Amino acid sequence: MHKIDLQEKFNCFSEHWSPKIVGELNGQYIKLARFKGEFVWHQHDDEDEMFMVIGGNLTIEFRDKTVTLGKDECIIVPKGTPHKPVAEEEVLVMLFEPASTRNTGETTHALTKERLDWI
Amino acid sequence: MHKIDLQEKFNCFSEHWSPKIVGELNGQYIKLARFKGEFVWHQHDDEDEMFMVIGGNLTIEFRDKTVTLGKDECIIVPKGTPHKPVAEEEVLVMLFEPASTRNTGETTHALTKERLDWI
Numbered sequence: 049m050h051k052i053d054l055q056e057k058f059n060c061f062s063e064h065w066s067p068k069i070v071g072e073l074n075g076q077y078i079k080l081a082r083f084k085g086e087f088v089w090h091q092h093d094d095e096d097e098m099f100m101v102i103g104g105n106l107t108i109e110f111r112d113k114t115v116t117l118g119k120d121e122c123i124i125v126p127k128g129t130p131h132k133p134v135a136e137e138e139v140l141v142m143l144f145e146p147a148s149t150r151n152t153g154e155t156t157h158a159l160t161k162e163r164l165d166w167i
Numbered sequence: 168m169h170k171i172d173l174q175e176k177f178n179c180f181s182e183h184w185s186p187k188i189v190g191e192l193n194g195q196y197i198k199l200a201r202f203k204g205e206f207v208w209h210q211h212d213d214e215d216e217m218f219m220v221i222g223g224n225l226t227i228e229f230r231d232k233t234v235t236l237g238k239d240e241c242i243i244v245p246k247g248t249p250h251k252p253v254a255e256e257e258v259l260v261m262l263f264e265p266a267s268t269r270n271t272g273e274t275t276h277a278l279t280k281e282r283l284d285w286i
């Protein structure tokens with residue numbers, strides 16, 4: 049049991065759209081990711097997903113609206129909700145979701161990561 | 168579905184040791200709390216608990232060590248681990264834990280909150 053310094057963890061990697069696992073609790077993972085550019089439209093049929101911005105600005109497009117999050121702002125995307133993250137400039141994001149969640153949900157894409165690393 | 172601005176949520180309450188619920192996903196709650204002073208030693212027999220500091224400094228005493236967390240630092244306290252949060256100055260904390268988690272765990276104390284409010 050030790051503290052997790054998010055900034056130190058972000059300094060361990062530079063790739064975009066490649067979430068890293070930093071903690072697990074109650075079957076949920078805490079993941080960190082750097083986003084830049086446009087991700088792919090996708091949804092998670094069985095899992096709610098939380099995005100929290102640690103640095104920068106994150107836009108999430110939904111079918112009927114667009115939400116932009118800044119530092120210390122979060123959103124919970126309910127299961128079954130199509131969404132597309134977009135980051136004009138690089139953004140540092142913390143994700144909270146079940147250990148089973150795949151980054152592109154039900155969609156398979158060049159950005160799909162079947163296996164995530166712990167850092 | 169809307170964004171959750173943590174600072175705005177913290178501005179909605181001022182009591183210490185009284186977590187408020189700001190979100191739910193996959194049976195887990197996102198809670199915000201203001202801590203100041205010493206809490207009570209307790210443990211959660213069946214639930215891991217994550218503390219993340221949003222503002223200030225939080226010390227958590229364990230039986231064998233003490234960990235101090237600053238802004239954007241977290242710790243996951245595994246189920247069954249006795250712990251006591253201490254905040255010399257007020258600290259703003261985000262908690263991730265199952266919806267069923269009681270703030271004082273298996274201990275009943277004047278600080279126990281049997282029912283938490285959503286904000």
